[in-house]
Amino acid sequence: MVSEGIVLGHVVSEKGIQVDKAKVDVISRIPYPTNQKEVRGFLGHAGFYRRFIEDFVKIAQPLTRLMQNDVDFIFDEACQGAFQLLKDKLVSSHIIRALDWKHRFEVMCDPSDYAVGTVLGQRIDGKSYVIFYASKTLNQAQKNYDTTEKEMLAVVYSFEKFRPYLLGSKVIRRCIPEWEQRDVLYHCHTLACGGHFGPRKTARKVLDSGFYLPSLNNDAYEFCQNCGRCQQTGGISTHDEMPEVPVIVCEVFDVWGMDFMSPFPSSYENLYILVAVDYVSKWIEAKATATCEAKESNGQAEISNREIKGILEKTVNPLRKDWSKRLDDALWAYRTAFKTPIGMSPYRLVFRKMCHLPVGVEHREYWEVRETNMKPQTCEEERKLQLQELEELRLESYDVAMWYKEKTKLWHDKKPPGQGVAGWSESAPVPITVEADARKAKV
Incomplete structure (x- = not known):
């Protein structure tokens, strides 16, 4: 009985499959x-x-x-x-292992002065495993990029190289190109859903929308600094801040704080705003009224009053007569803004999902990726089929190359030693007719 043999260049024995040392x-x-x-x-x-x-x-x-x-x-x-x-x-033995579709992928990229390298891996049970290595040389124009541009080039190359693996994953966050960055910041800061909040809340609203900018914090700060309406209204000093109060343990919508905001210019016979704020979720409701029945103020509501008033100051027309019509937009901007005490927006805390802002509707590419991600099973089956087709093409190419080498060797073996063929030099290419054999090999 044979205990050891060579199959496809590998030694097969009772110890398993090993590489042929020869x-x-x-x-x-x-x-x-x-x-x-x-x-x-x-x-x-x-x-x-x-x-x-x-x-x-x-x-x-x-x-x-x-x-x-x-x-x-x-x-x-x-x-x-x-x-x-x-x-x-x-x-040497490689450390690459087969991928597991049940776990998330990790992409690690590293640019240098003349090349970019990237690694596709997975973290399983706290350990990182490599699946694929990829690298390419930079051309003369790419070598002149600064450090940030080279890093972003490495990120773009990584996602293009590993697109069949990452397209159906849960970690797709669209990186906004340079010509769309200002438009996204404009939606998340200036428009009705933005609310003219500061740089931190504006940047958080961009991330909550599923977008990513390479220098998001700096861009958001610069955009807010250049916003004319924000600069005209000024900011809130420490004198207006509310003192600390004891924390009340309660559920969402159990305890509300109510207050009236005044005075306002007459807007369709409305002079006041009745504001109600939930203590837990910071959810706010407001209604424009013509009368005021307030006897004492509420500290929780006063904080929201200042933010609503600040939004209205930056969104109303110069005559300030349309503030009652702008109130619903101000409430929408407030509810979708990130709140530090709760670590998310009131909308997300109440409805337990992110709010789809109008900015996402205008950027169709992002929604196409989201729509594709809704069918992970279909994406996995399509990727497996594509990978199988690539593997078959690679094996077929290898067989064709081996067949050509064998034909070339047979032709040289048939030639008498020391004699050449008329019309051909020793270094000239070998003329071989491969039409009939090629059909047999299904090339």
């Missing part, structure tokens, strides 16, 4: 290349396994320079080190 020794004994042709052949072989080699482009950089035109072939110490390191990577 194959490893062939790669370990490859001498240093002496010309560009040998360098090209080595890089072609190593490039076939580049997904298993981390930072392949960075390691092979000294060798790729030798492939440029008008460059003297000088195999210096840097080239020798890169050559030896690639050989060691090829013969």
